[in-house]
Amino acid sequence: MIWKKISVLFPGTINEEIISDTFMKIGAQGTEIVNDDNNAVKTRINSYFDEKNYQPELINELQTEINKLPKFGFNIDGVEIEESSVDESSWENEWKQYYHPVHISHYLTVVPNWVDYVPENMDEHIIVMDPGKSFGTGTHPTTFSCMQALEMILGNAESLYDVGTGSGILSIQARRLGVNNIKAFDLAPEAVEAAKENIKLNPGCEDIEVYENSLLDGVNGKADVIVANILADVLEQFIPDIESHLNSKGFVILSGIINEKEKLITDLMKEQGFSAIEVLHLQGWSTIICKRTKDIEEQNGAILR
Numbered sequence: 001m002i003w004k005k006i007s008v009l010f011p012g013t014i015n016e017e018i019i020s021d022t023f024m025k026i027g028a029q030g031t032e033i034v035n036d037d038n039n040a041v042k043t044r045i046n047s048y049f050d051e052k053n054y055q056p057e058l059i060n061e062l063q064t065e066i067n068k069l070p071k072f073g074f075n076i077d078g079v080e081i082e083e084s085s086v087d088e089s090s091w092e093n094e095w096k097q098y099y100h101p102v103h104i105s106h107y108l109t110v111v112p113n114w115v116d117y118v119p120e121n122m123d124e125h126i127i128v129m130d131p132g133k134s135f136g137t138g139t140h141p142t143t144f145s146c147m148q149a150l151e152m153i154l155g156n157a158e159s160l161y162d163v164g165t166g167s168g169i170l171s172i173q174a175r176r177l178g179v180n181n182i183k184a185f186d187l188a189p190e191a192v193e194a195a196k197e198n199i200k201l202n203p204g205c206e207d208i209e210v211y212e213n214s215l216l217d218g219v220n221g222k223a224d225v226i227v228a229n230i231l232a233d234v235l236e237q238f239i240p241d242i243e244s245h246l247n248s249k250g251f252v253i254l255s256g257i258i259n260e261k262e263k264l265i266t267d268l269m270k271e272q273g274f275s276a277i278e279v280l281h282l283q284g285w286s287t288i289i290c291k292r293t294k295d296i297e298e299q300n301g302a303i304l305r
Helices: 016-025 057-067 088-096 143-155 169-176 189-200 232-241 258-269 295-297
Strands: 001-012 030-035 043-050 080-087 102-105 108-112 125-129 159-163 181-186 210-214 223-229 246-258 274-282 285-292
Touching: 001 016, 001 057, 016 043, 016 057, 016 181, 080 102, 080 108, 080 232, 088 159, 102 143, 108 169, 125 169, 143 169, 143 223, 143 246, 143 274, 143 285, 169 223, 181 189, 189 210, 232 258, 246 258, 258 274, 258 285, 274 295, 285 295
Parallel strands: 108 125, 159 181, 159 223, 181 210, 223 246
Antiparallel strands: 001 043, 001 080, 030 043, 102 108, 246 285, 274 285
């Protein structure tokens, strides 16, 4: 069988998960993310369609979705769409060659589900992921930084809300680091399904709850940690709801924020009574760790767990 391969090439200022989402909106079943050697184009995302499910109109539909991105603050200058054909016999190896174990830290490694990986040390936690359902597999700066931030602050946290869970990777990490009560939320049904499938790949994570939901709308209860790796424009809408869903002494991790919008987000958090205690920067993206300002003052500098 011949597969049709559609590729989007784009600058590093655009979150790769957003481009993946545009593919899902036109009916893609999965995407692959590839670093490009061309300095002018940082990233390439590919998706494959069999002949029965491919229509030439898909290119126009994809372009229409990309053209909507400036409404959310993204500059789409330099974005390109390419189309090619791939024989089935070479397709599997072609996309799998780009994925390999990702070492998030000394204690945490993300491994593609087809790789027979042997831990390098006794304390290493393994997260198994299916990169074919790519909504965040640890390779993007926002996901990578979120995972590092979680490792910094989880400590004795008992509960976590993962808002905009995508692949479910942050929820799986939280369980690996000892959090018992985890609820994950995503508005996209495709992401919910991907998260559930990835959770099944990781023994001990089966009871992580995943819901199709817009942010924390209609959610009752509170958590020790809230993590949200979503667009800054969506975070603006979400920030006023954080206070009512966070336990005393709780932490908030916000990501998906281009550096230029970092101050906007920290200022909005200050208006809600929160202060940034740490900001991680990686490849043009910011990940912010926050606590209530009064909690920081009461702890007299002993901020992180």
